[in-house]
Amino acid sequence: MNVNNRILVVGANGQIGLVLTAALRARYGTDQVVATDIRPATNPPAGPFAVLDVLDSQALEQLIQDYNINQIYHLAAILSARGESDPRWAWQINMEGLFNVLEAARLHKLKVFFPSSIAVFGPSTPRDHTPQHTAMEPTTVYGISKVAGEQWCQYYFQRYGVDVRSVRYPGIIGYQSMPGGGTTDYAVEVYHRAVKGEHFNCFLRPDTRLPMLYMDDAIAGTLALMEAPPEQVKIRTSYNLAGMSFTPAEVVAEITKYFPDFSVSYQPDYRQRIADSWTQSIDDGDARRDWGWQARFDLPAMTQDMISHLQQYYALTQV
Ligand code: SER
Numbered sequence: 001m002n003v004n005n006r007i008l009v010v011g012a013n014g015q016i017g018l019v020l021t022a023a024l025r026a027r028y029g030t031d032q033v034v035a036t037d038i039r040p041a042t043n044p045p046a047g048p049f050a051v052l053d054v055l056d057s058q059a060l061e062q063l064i065q066d067y068n069i070n071q072i073y074h075l076a077a078i079l080s081a082r083g084e085s086d087p088r089w090a091w092q093i094n095m096e097g098l099f100n101v102l103e104a105a106r107l108h109k110l111k112v113f114f115p116s117s118i119a120v121f122g123p124s125t126p127r128d129h130t131p132q133h134t135a136m137e138p139t140t141v142y143g144i145s146k147v148a149g150e151q152w153c154q155y156y157f158q159r160y161g162v163d164v165r166s167v168r169y170p171g172i173i174g175y176q177s178m179p180g181g182g183t184t185d186y187a188v189e190v191y192h193r194a195v196k197g198e199h200f201n202c203f204l205r206p207d208t209r210l211p212m213l214y215m216d217d218a219i220a221g222t223l224a225l226m227e228a229p230p231e232q233v234k235i236r237t238s239y240n241l242a243g244m245s246f247t248p249a250e251v252v253a254e255i256t257k258y259f260p261d262f263s264v265s266y267q268p269d270y271r272q273r274i275a276d277s278w279t280q281s282i283d284d285g286d287a288r289r290d291w292g293w294q295a296r297f298d299l300p301a302m303t304q305d306m307i308s309h310l311q312q313y314y315a316l317t318q319v
Helices: 015-028 057-066 087-108 141-160 186-196 215-227 248-256 271-277 285-291 299-313
Strands: 007-010 033-037 049-051 071-074 111-117 164-169 171-173 200-202 210-214 244-246 264-266
Touching: 007 015, 007 057, 015 033, 015 071, 015 215, 057 087, 071 087, 087 111, 087 141, 111 141, 111 215, 141 164, 164 215, 171 186, 171 215, 186 200, 186 248, 186 299, 200 248, 210 215, 210 299, 215 285, 244 299, 248 264, 248 299
Parallel strands: 007 033, 007 071, 033 049, 071 111, 111 164, 171 210, 200 264
Antiparallel strands: 210 244
């Protein structure tokens, strides 16, 4: 392996993990990136892979030694909606998993990426242009684990000098992979339904505005943060990131420009309460200033790109 980037991805088969692992391999070389997940992938891409339960610190240690790892992207977590079905289990996976990674990073001087989320925000947070430094009183166990996780990352940086970097992802939308267990998942499913010509039943109210980000921007931002010179990374909890903000009604209106007969119904469930506790738009001025963050995709550009890729994927004829 090349000496500079020997990367372990934890949770490599998740929504972000699949795409980020491919991007890291394209950038640094297939063999430089070891993908791990609790389960093997259905169609595994070329490159090193190991099954890893993030609660197994010894197995993590072994992989770090075997592959001489110097960076970990720690993506394994139970998301907002799924976490509510078993809060203590979600807490255990999210927190112990992070501790295992941070401890390994301390011992082996590894660089770490930790994804935080807009789920750190809660009802007491300003809802529009949510500032970087603000009230964070989340209502979900996922949100609580991300607030605590951010603080632990900063602690490991300040106390032990661990180079840990983080962003608060909005809802992530991409054609490459499916999300699981989140509150923003509807915004991926809606595209698949439209392209397949199926009815879409939305689990949020049509007017629920949430911050979102296209996958390509999320990946570019993550790589930019991880490659930034350390002195530019001034925030060691987690950076706000903004892409776009929209409601289900707005994304449906955009999709309807391509599929005029798209049929949609709304049946809010327990996820509505989670969405209502989050903020609507994000101020990402610190990320822009410190390491040059800038999202490229807005709702129309994303919709065009999603639809054309999904049409290829489902092998449909061009609209
Ligand atoms: N997409 C995530 C969720 O909905 C937010 O980080 O849980």
